[in-house]
Amino acid sequence: MNVPIRRLLAVVLLLFALLVAFTSNWSVFDAEELEAKTENKRPLFEAQQIKRGKITTADGQVIANSKKTGENESFQYVRRYPMGSLFGNPIGYSFITQGTSGFERSENATLTGEENEFVSIIDQIRGQQRQGSDIVTTLDASAQQLATDQLEATGRPGAVVAIEPSTGAVRVMASTPGYDPNTVPDDQDQLNTADPSVLTNRAIQDAYPPGSTFKVVTAAAALDSGAATPDTILSGASPQEFSGVDLANAGGEQFGDIDMRTALTESVNTYFAQLGEDVGAETLLDYMDRFGFGSDPEVQLPDDQKTPSGIFVPTDKGTYKQVDSDFDLARVAIGQGGEEGQVLATVTQMAEVAATVANDGKLMKPTFVQQVVDPDGRVTDELDPEVQSDVISEDTASELTDMMTSVVEEGTAEDLNGAVDGGFAGKTGTAEINIEEDLARPWFIAFAPVDDPQIAIAVTTDPCTGCFGGTNAGPIATAVMNELLNNG
Amino acid sequence: MSARNRELLGLIPVAGLLIAGFAAVFSVRSAQLDNTSLIFGAYFFAICLAAHIFLRFRLPNADPYLFPLVALLAAIGLVMLYRINSDLARDQANWFVVGLILFMLTITFLKDYHVLERYRYLIVVAGLVLLLLPRMPVIGSQVNGAYLGIKLGPLAFQPAEFGKLAIVVFLASYLREHREVLVVGAKRFAGITFPPLKHLGPMLVVWGAAMVMLVFIRDLGSSLMFFGAFLALIYTATNRISFVIIGLAMFLVGAWFFATTVGHVGDRIDTWLDPYADANGTGYQVLQSMFAQADGGLFGKGIGESLLWAPGAKETVENTLIPQVQTDFIYALIVNELGLFGGCGVITIYALIAARGFKIASLARDGFSKLLAAGLTAVFALQAFVIIGGVIRVIPLTGVTLPLISYGGSSVLANMVLVALLLLISDRARRPEPGEPL
Numbered sequence: 001m002n003v004p005i006r007r008l009l010a011v012v013l014l015l016f017a018l019l020v021a022f023t024s025n026w027s028v029f030d031a032e033e034l035e036a037k038t039e040n041k042r043p044l045f046e047a048q049q050i051k052r053g054k055i056t057t058a059d060g061q062v063i064a065n066s067k068k069t070g071e072n073e074s075f076q077y078v079r080r081y082p083m084g085s086l087f088g089n090p091i092g093y094s095f096i097t098q099g100t101s102g103f104e105r106s107e108n109a110t111l112t113g114e115e116n117e118f119v120s121i122i123d124q125i126r127g128q129q130r131q132g133s134d135i136v137t138t139l140d141a142s143a144q145q146l147a148t149d150q151l152e153a154t155g156r157p158g159a160v161v162a163i164e165p166s167t168g169a170v171r172v173m174a175s176t177p178g179y180d181p182n183t184v185p186d187d188q189d190q191l192n193t194a195d196p197s198v199l200t201n202r203a204i205q206d207a208y209p210p211g212s213t214f215k216v217v218t219a220a221a222a223l224d225s226g227a228a229t230p231d232t233i234l235s236g237a238s239p240q241e242f243s244g245v246d247l248a249n250a251g252g253e254q255f256g257d258i259d260m261r262t263a264l265t266e267s268v269n270t271y272f273a274q275l276g277e278d279v280g281a282e283t284l285l286d287y288m289d290r291f292g293f294g295s296d297p298e299v300q301l302p303d304d305q306k307t308p309s310g311i312f313v314p315t316d317k318g319t320y321k322q323v324d325s326d327f328d329l330a331r332v333a334i335g336q337g338g339e340e341g342q343v344l345a346t347v348t349q350m351a352e353v354a355a356t357v358a359n360d361g362k363l364m365k366p367t368f369v370q371q372v373v374d375p376d377g378r379v380t381d382e383l384d385p386e387v388q389s390d391v392i393s394e395d396t397a398s399e400l401t402d403m404m405t406s407v408v409e410e411g412t413a414e415d416l417n418g419a420v421d422g423g424f425a426g427k428t429g430t431a432e433i434n435i436e437e438d439l440a441r442p443w444f445i446a447f448a449p450v451d452d453p454q455i456a457i458a459v460t461t462d463p464c465t466g467c468f469g470g471t472n473a474g475p476i477a478t479a480v481m482n483e484l485l486n487n488g
Numbered sequence: 489m490s491a492r493n494r495e496l497l498g499l500i501p502v503a504g505l506l507i508a509g510f511a512a513v514f515s516v517r518s519a520q521l522d523n524t525s526l527i528f529g530a531y532f533f534a535i536c537l538a539a540h541i542f543l544r545f546r547l548p549n550a551d552p553y554l555f556p557l558v559a560l561l562a563a564i565g566l567v568m569l570y571r572i573n574s575d576l577a578r579d580q581a582n583w584f585v586v587g588l589i590l591f592m593l594t595i596t597f598l599k600d601y602h603v604l605e606r607y608r609y610l611i612v613v614a615g616l617v618l619l620l621l622p623r624m625p626v627i628g629s630q631v632n633g634a635y636l637g638i639k640l641g642p643l644a645f646q647p648a649e650f651g652k653l654a655i656v657v658f659l660a661s662y663l664r665e666h667r668e669v670l671v672v673g674a675k676r677f678a679g680i681t682f683p684p685l686k687h688l689g690p691m692l693v694v695w696g697a698a699m700v701m702l703v704f705i706r707d708l709g710s711s712l713m714f715f716g717a718f719l720a721l722i723y724t725a726t727n728r729i730s731f732v733i734i735g736l737a738m739f740l741v742g743a744w745f746f747a748t749t750v751g752h753v754g755d756r757i758d759t760w761l762d763p764y765a766d767a768n769g770t771g772y773q774v775l776q777s778m779f780a781q782a783d784g785g786l787f788g789k790g791i792g793e794s795l796l797w798a799p800g801a802k803e804t805v806e807n808t809l810i811p812q813v814q815t816d817f818i819y820a821l822i823v824n825e826l827g828l829f830g831g832c833g834v835i836t837i838y839a840l841i842a843a844r845g846f847k848i849a850s851l852a853r854d855g856f857s858k859l860l861a862a863g864l865t866a867v868f869a870l871q872a873f874v875i876i877g878g879v880i881r882v883i884p885l886t887g888v889t890l891p892l893i894s895y896g897g898s899s900v901l902a903n904m905v906l907v908a909l910l911l912l913i914s915d916r917a918r919r920p921e922p923g924e925p926l
Contacts, residue, residue, distance in 0.1 A: 001858050002850040004724045008862060009846040011720075012869045016839050019873065022880040023831040026781040027823050034782035039767040041798070042779050042809070048799040069800075072517065076799030096799075 048076040048096050051375075053111040053132035055091060055103070057141045058171075058370055063087045064094075064104065064181075079104075085180040086144055089201040090173045090301060090368070091137075093181035098188050102201070103368055106300045107135060110372055110381075133380060136371040138169035143483045147174035150476040151461065158461030159202035161351040162480055165447060165456045167385040168355075168364030170299060171484055172457075173348070175202040196462075204297055204306050207320075207344035208460060211431030211469065212267045212412075213443045214335030214343055216353055216400065218276050219264055221287035223399055224361075224392040227279045230399050231259045240270045242330035243338075247273055250430065264403045265411030267428060269334050276333020284333065285311075285324055290391040291356060292363060294322065297348045298388060299366040309345035311337065320344065335431060351458035354445040357404065357425070358453035361397035363388045401425050405450050413444070413470040419478035420485065422449025426477070428469035429460075439463045442472035448481045455484045491552040491918070492544045498556030499540060502563050503533035509567030509791060516792035528570075532563065532581065539588050546595050547915035554844045554914070558892060558907050560837055562900075565893035568821060571792050572814050573805050576895050583897040587904035594908035601912050605856060608661040615654025616697065618647035623704045648710055648888070649902035652867050653909075656717055659694070660859035663725040667855070671726050681730040694718045695735065699742045706752045708743065709874040709886020713867060715739050720866035721859055724849075760884035776810045777820035777879050781831075788827030796821070814895040816887060819879045834893070835876070842869040848910055851917040861913045864906050 026034065035043055055064040064087075066077040079094045081087070092102020100108060108114075113132040147160040151174060162172035179191050179198040191199055200206060222228040236255025239246040249255070249269045255262070263271035276284060288294065288310065296306040311327050312320035327341025335343050348366065356363040365388040372381035392400075404425035407413050412428040429443030441463040447456040457480060459473040489497075507529030514525050536559050543550060562584055570577035598604070604611065622628040627638045637646050663670075674681045683691065694715070701711040719735045722728075747754045755770060763771030763778075783794065801807050810817045810824070823831040845865025852858040871891050878885040889899040 001724050001727070001855070001862075004727045005846050005850045005858070005862050008720050008724065008866060009843060012842045012846075012866070012873075013839055015869075015873045015877075016835050016842075018882055019835050019876050019880065020832050022877075022882050023781065023823055023835075024828055026778045026880060027784050027828045027831065028786055031782035031785055034779055037764075037779070039764060039775055040779045040782075042783055042795060045795055045798050045809075049795075071803050074797040074799050074801045074803055 044096055047112060050112050051077055051131045052079065052094065053113070054134040055111070056134070056136050057139050057144075058137060058169075059141070060136070061141045063091055063137070063139070079181075081181040083141065084182065085178045086141065086148060087139065088179045088181050088198075089175040090203065090299075091181070092305075093184045095185050098184050101199075101302070102305060103137075103300055105302045105305075107369070110135060113375070131375040133375065134373045135369060136373065137368045138164070138167075138171060138370045138383065139173070139368065140171045140484060142487060143172045143480050144174055146483045147172050147476065147480045148176060148178065150479055151176040154461050154464075154472065154476075156462040156464060157196045157202060158459070159347040160457065160459045160476060160480060161203045161347045162455055162457040162484060163351050163355045163364075163366055165355040165358035165453050166364065167383060168366045168388070169370065169383060170366050170368050171455065172480060173201075173203045175200070201301070201305060202347065204299070204301060204346050204348040207307050207309050207312075207346050207349075208441055209337070209431035209433070210309075210335045210343060210345040210350055211429035211441065211443050212269075212335055213350055213353070213427050213429035213445045213458070213469070214345065215264060215267065215272045215333070216357065216404065216427050216445070217288060217291060217293075218272055218279065218284065218333045219260060219403065220291075220357070220392050220396060220400060221284050222260070222275050222279045224287065224396040225279060225283045227283065228260060228275060230261050230403065232275075233257045233259055234263070234271050234274045236263060236266075236268045236271050238270050240273070242273050242277075243328045247330065261403050261406060264427070265406045267407075267412050272334045273330035276329050279333070281325065281327070281329050284329070287391070290363070290389050292349055292352050292388065293345070297346065297352065297366060299348065300368050307346060309349035310343075311341040312344050313339070313341055335429060347458045347460055349458075350443070350445050350460075351456055354427075354447045354458060355456035356391045357397050357400045358447035358456045359397075360394045361390065361392035363391050401450065404446075408446075413474055415470060416474045416478055419475075420448045420481050422451065422485075424448030424478070424481065425450055425453075426474070428474065430467065430469045431463075433463040438466050440467050442467045442469045444469050444473035444477045446474075446477050446481065448485060455481050457481055490548075491550065492540070492548060494552035495543065495555055496537075496540055498553060499533070499536050499559055502556055502559045503529050503536070505560070506532050506563040506567060509563070510570055512791040513567065513571045516790070528566075528577075528581075532566065532584075535585055535588055539591065542592050542595070543911065546592075546599075547911050549918040549920075550911040550915035551844055551848055551918070554841065554848075554907060554910060557837055557841050557844065558903075561834075561841075561892035564822070564834065564837075565818070565890075565895075567791065568818055568825075568893065569814060569895055571825070572796065572808070572821070576805065576814055579897075580895055580900070583900045586897070587900040590901050591904040591908045594905050595912060598909070598912060601860070601909060602856060604657050604860075605661040605664075608658045611654045612658035615651045615658065618651035618654065619697075619701060620704060621647045646889070646896065646898040648705075649898040650905075652714065652717070652871070653864075653902060653906060655697075655714060656721070656863035656867050657860065659718060659721045660856055660863050663721055664855040664859055667725040670722075670731075671728065674728065681728055682734065683726075683728075683731060691722070691735070695738050695742065698739060699746065702743060702746050702753060703750055706750070706756075707887050708747075708753060708756060708884050709878050710888050711743075712739075712883070712886075713870045713874045713888065716870045717863055717867040720870075721863045724859055724862045725855075756884040760881060763881070773811045773817070774879070774881055774885055777817055778881065780810050780820045780824040781880065784824040784827045784830075786827050786829065788823065788825045788830055791825050794821070794824040815889055816875060816885075816894070817879055818890055818894050819876050822893075835872075838869060838872040838891075841865075845869075845910055848914040848917060852913055853917055857913045857917065861910060864910055868903070868906060 052066045092104040094100040094104040111132040113130050151158040160174045177198050236258045238249035293309045295308050310322045323341045328338045331337050365386040374380045408426050426446030431441040433439045443460045445458045447453045457477045459477045510525030621638050698711045698715040719732050723732045759770040763774045810820050813821050849858050849861035875888050875890050877883040891903050
């Protein structure tokens, strides 16, 4: 009977080899695929046990941190947002069941320490838990607070974006109404259905007709391409016919033959409509592209929480589609448009336009990240200003600065003259939404001080009856600029 | 070196391993060392030493490697249980003491294990009753759709653990007597050798028993384990591969029939084929096991460092991320914490035990001893295969314990008796014949 006994042993060893093969499959060969299965909650659970990095403002006030709770082994870190709703947008939230959004999502790898793979292996050998890096942002709490307060005081949804022109550092990104990320775990459904939406970041997630603030882009294209100079004379008469339809100046005001400086200062629609046609669609689109239109702003936010600016037509599905031809060039040139194409811009995009003019024509890549500090206290990354695009020449920028300064000193924003120490340059915008009801969206873009710009800003709120950019958006811009220049 | 000295030497590293394992769990928990691990190690070594000294006097010629290998499995089990919950480890250690007492009693009172042959019918009836007890009203209890345990008040008991011993003893005895006729009376038909019809009866009875287990106990794994042991014995007794093929075919046909007609058996197979189909229901357990293994990787998370509970969960034995981690799924935890290497280590220990068991069978001098040793070894190895195979999705999930590692008194007691029988056979086999030079 010894032969069958030996064979039995062989069969048993074969069966055990099968066990080894399957164990190898699950634990090694197939492991990556198993870790990625949605049914597998382990990676989520493990993420809950990683101490997520702290997010602070530029001066070290805590926007988000993690608190340890629970028993010995089943402990977890829960995200807290000590400043409540102040930075709900753009920072977002990070909770295990509700997911992550905003800056928390786009910087997840840094905040969870994924980027320091090598360091974390050493930590594992040392028996230490993986830990995320802290991020010091470029944001300013008091200016953010002021912007939020001022927007809320209007009683309408709105947004403010303030950027440091020379570095691209985003100092303020406020959107009202906002939400407190601490309430997300309990009230997510309510937050999702709130009307007006509280989760939408109006500074970058929605694009609106920019109205006359867009004339800065048209002027930049005209000057920089050589199609015109600040002294180019065109008729400011109102109304004038474009594409077969009359176009009037604000309040039907008449101007004679005027130069570009006067036209921008007084925001003359008919002048810029002609200028747009002189520049041509191709050149205008080219300059829009250089300013960043046509693609998402490059700041650290998830793609689905950003939207590009550009010329759009509505689709049947209620969404918008970007177009690059056949639009009414004259009306696009004044920041409006028609059925064949309507200019829409995010507040961030318009702040980038102001920042570009302020920074001698160079658009710096916008960023929220001032510094990344790893768990051992080493600074592993620091804001290194990066040119996103060379938009216009230094000369064009200085001519535009000059014109935008006279907007404040003697033009549509003269009520705000002197509101900022050192003077400032700006452009009003009053985008007509419904002419019969006199409903218009107020805009204001600006930068200050004129000689050595430290801050560029864009402000808008939802449309209101009889509203005007200089009155309804301008004061918010000057208040926030003052706060940043004096205390920032 | 004498057999017993080799055994003693084998036990020392086992105790060391236990101390190291406990120390690891302890240091992870409280970031400091404590003498608890040393006390546990010393206690474990002391009871193993007592058993060793007993073997020195009673079975001086028995296989020297079997007992240290068994102690090694017990040590691994104790460390993993201690990692889950220190109460479990304490209970299991106590069961291990009771198991060793039963082990010594078996060796003392069954010194001449051939007496078992005399009671084989009584034994097989008792075995079948034990197997069917879990289906009895009141005392029977169902776990995961399978009926493998009984509950008497606070006492839970898995009668199948003892049932397997009874069935193997019966089959070894029956086949010892009938092996000749099974071979001689065999007829060749269509190129296949069939056993004689009048002896086919008992084989059909065993096949029927396996089918009954499938239907009543609803556990494909344990019926596979019993029927596998039966086929191993038939093959050892007759050396006819055709009998095994016929038996296997009968089993597969029966299993297929019941899988398509009995819902629970079919569900188990569906879950095995596609656990993702009901990932939060029937597929949950085996998926958790696979995910835990994926988490372990090559070297594992380290003892005490895996995610045993979901964050925020209460740290109780019922609440673990891998369900039934202390019994059926302990292998998943081993791979999670010790990695592929740990898993392979455990499988290697079972393979070594199987090798020693079959070695004992081939050294044995009489038919009953050979068959008994081969049968016990086969059923032990198959049990390990069936439960590990279920946990890692080689076969549908089953409800038997991982021998000597899983938490559970019946399993420890039955397997200690099994080891005692193997050592008894071994001692007799290796005893020098009178007049033979020592």
